[in-house]
Amino acid sequence: MRILVCVKQVPDSSELRLDPNTNTVVRSGAPGVVNPFDAYALEAAARIKDGGECHITLLSMGPPQAAGALKACLGVGGDSAWLLCANELRGSDTMATAYALAQAIRHIQTEEGGFDAIFCGRQSVDGETAQVGPMLAELLGLPQVTNAVDITAGPQGFTVRRSWESGWETLRLPPPCLIAVDKPAYEPRLPSIKSKMTANRTQINTLDASQLRLAPDRVGLAGSPTYTGSTFPAKGRGGCTMVENAAALLDALRERAAL
Amino acid sequence: MNRDIFCLMELSSGGITKGSLELLRPGRDLAAEYGARLTALILGADAEKAAIQAAEHGADRVIAVEHPLLEEYSTENFTSALCGAITQYAPLALLIPASPNGKDLAPRAAARLGLGLTADCTGVEADRESGLIGWITPAYGGSLMAVNLCRTVPQMGTVRPGMFKLPTRQEGKRAELIRVQPPLSSPGNSPAVLSRTAQSVQTVDLTGADVIVTAGRGVGGPEGVKLAERLAQTLGAALGATRAVTDMGWLGHDRLVGQTGQAVAPRLYIALGVSGASQHLVGIGNAETVVAVNRDPSAPIFAAADLGIVGDLFQVVPELIREIEQRKK
Numbered sequence: 001m002r003i004l005v006c007v008k009q010v011p012d013s014s015e016l017r018l019d020p021n022t023n024t025v026v027r028s029g030a031p032g033v034v035n036p037f038d039a040y041a042l043e044a045a046a047r048i049k050d051g052g053e054c055h056i057t058l059l060s061m062g063p064p065q066a067a068g069a070l071k072a073c074l075g076v077g078g079d080s081a082w083l084l085c086a087n088e089l090r091g092s093d094t095m096a097t098a099y100a101l102a103q104a105i106r107h108i109q110t111e112e113g114g115f116d117a118i119f120c121g122r123q124s125v126d127g128e129t130a131q132v133g134p135m136l137a138e139l140l141g142l143p144q145v146t147n148a149v150d151i152t153a154g155p156q157g158f159t160v161r162r163s164w165e166s167g168w169e170t171l172r173l174p175p176p177c178l179i180a181v182d183k184p185a186y187e188p189r190l191p192s193i194k195s196k197m198t199a200n201r202t203q204i205n206t207l208d209a210s211q212l213r214l215a216p217d218r219v220g221l222a223g224s225p226t227y228t229g230s231t232f233p234a235k236g237r238g239g240c241t242m243v244e245n246a247a248a249l250l251d252a253l254r255e256r257a258a259l
Numbered sequence: 260m261n262r263d264i265f266c267l268m269e270l271s272s273g274g275i276t277k278g279s280l281e282l283l284r285p286g287r288d289l290a291a292e293y294g295a296r297l298t299a300l301i302l303g304a305d306a307e308k309a310a311i312q313a314a315e316h317g318a319d320r321v322i323a324v325e326h327p328l329l330e331e332y333s334t335e336n337f338t339s340a341l342c343g344a345i346t347q348y349a350p351l352a353l354l355i356p357a358s359p360n361g362k363d364l365a366p367r368a369a370a371r372l373g374l375g376l377t378a379d380c381t382g383v384e385a386d387r388e389s390g391l392i393g394w395i396t397p398a399y400g401g402s403l404m405a406v407n408l409c410r411t412v413p414q415m416g417t418v419r420p421g422m423f424k425l426p427t428r429q430e431g432k433r434a435e436l437i438r439v440q441p442p443l444s445s446p447g448n449s450p451a452v453l454s455r456t457a458q459s460v461q462t463v464d465l466t467g468a469d470v471i472v473t474a475g476r477g478v479g480g481p482e483g484v485k486l487a488e489r490l491a492q493t494l495g496a497a498l499g500a501t502r503a504v505t506d507m508g509w510l511g512h513d514r515l516v517g518q519t520g521q522a523v524a525p526r527l528y529i530a531l532g533v534s535g536a537s538q539h540l541v542g543i544g545n546a547e548t549v550v551a552v553n554r555d556p557s558a559p560i561f562a563a564a565d566l567g568i569v570g571d572l573f574q575v576v577p578e579l580i581r582e583i584e585q586r587k588k
Contacts, residue, residue: 130378134364138371143335146359231398233403237563240551258547
């Protein structure tokens with residue numbers, strides 16, 4: 001069994017603070033962590049590995065620092081790691097990102113062999129689009145299951161429990177396929193000292209734009225079908241009036257006829 | 260007549276979903292702006308009744324793509340049917356509800372046709388500067404709104420449920436109906452559904468609540484939740500929760516307010532120990548007055564609130580309950 005897990009390094013949201021002057025989130029200096037949903041995807045793969053022979057390949061696209069996220073993942077189940085890092089990719093939207101990841105996976109398959117499944121987190125906590133998984137599945141021509149909360153592997157393929165509109169459904173699909181993972185009922189495992197040391201010794205393979213023969217008109221800001229035209233401040237509430245205590249709050253609510 | 264504005268209508272047992280019918284409101288505005296026709300696109304086994312529903316909610320035209328394989332949602336059949344309709348009718352824009360299935364389908368179809376797609380829009384309107392459709396999403400923790408533009412046609416986006424009021428139903432209004440039968444066949448590698456279970460728990464509808472008290476991570480545990488509940492009872496309010504609180508199991512998922520929960524529009528929203536993550540804030544954008552109580556003065560919730568108290572919930576909330584009860588007398 002061979003599973004590739006897509007991993008993104010995201011800013012640690014618990015460290016994010018609001019700049020009171022500009023009302024924007026202070027991102028600089030926020031330490032990077034593994035996107036939680038990707039950690040769940042990796043844990044789902046690691047649990048399959050617990051039950052039988054399985055090689056877990058990690059793939060991340062991002063700046064050189066994203067190697068940190070890959071190292072962390074190597075300590076909790078990953079066997080090999082690839083980092084796609086290229087200036088050409090800056091500003092890529094979800095479609096351009098999915099295209100670059102698809103090209104990277106095709107390349108890794110020629111080096112390592114094919115995969116039975118691609119696991120990814122349902123969404124990143126910074127982008128929050130949940131679009132890259134299905135787009136990647138389409139570009140690779142794989143069937144997909146999104147919102148997976150439990151995955152088991154058996155002789156007939158993967159059995160996936162998925163949350164949908166008003167409940168749960170259990171699906172079975174044959175390899176190769178792509179599964180986008182939502183928060184499961186379990187927490188991802190922690191590394192041991194031994195697994196951390198092994199992770200530190202594991203070489204991270206790097207990939208660049210030319211190796212993957214990325215079409216310039218399909219990546220980066222210019223190659224993305226969507227872009228941000230402008231921004232405007234969120235619908236102003238006219239600022240927050242701070243009050244001292246409960247009585248003052250009730251007075252203020254009366255005044256606004258909110259009570 | 261210009262090209263069409265398409266709104267994808269999702270079906271459930273009770274007809275077209277609310278999150279889909281809502282799209283006909285911004286769809287109508289866009290159609291007026293671009294001199295376009297508003298078309299409701301329905302994918303299903305039998306769209307007869309849904310077609311009437313869409314017409315009565317304002318669609319100028321209904322395209323019903325019908326096939327027995329569209330009875331239940333499946334990624335491949337719906338992608339194939341949707342892409343077929345896009346290619347055949349070449350609309351100017353396509354609005355898709357950001358429901359779980361809508362979000363499974365839209366990126367798949369966008370990738371198949373090489374089209375741009377913006378996720379989870381909270382607004383859709385003509386962008387005067389570019390002449391394109393502005394797909395509006397919260398950015399940078401919700402303090403800014405981004406106007407996303409799409410270079411490809413149809414311009415596409417998924418739109419969060421609860422962002423628009425349902426268009427007024429005009430009983431008896433009819434629309435041109437086109438029925439299409441796509442060639443579909445279930446591919447062998449499609450996921451097979453082994454079982455489906457509907458959630459048996461009674462779901463809480465917060466969308467119509469007049470006053471909501473929401474417990475966030477800062478309530479600290481079941482005891483804090485009880486305190487929030489007491490305040491809610493005192494105010495005759497509904498009780499809501501943030502993701503942290505439902506994840507901890509302190510309150511059920513059916514009380515979740517925000518991106519993956521319910522979008523609410525109460526007269527008064529009281530956030531207790533809520534930090535103010537963008538996923539939460541997007542669900543309370545339509546609240547009239549927002550009150551935040553939090554120990555941390557730099558918590559982002561204060562930027563989204565009208566009134567705030569920096570302090571310990573276990574002091575402030577009992578005081579508030581006492582004060583309300585006193586004033587009632």
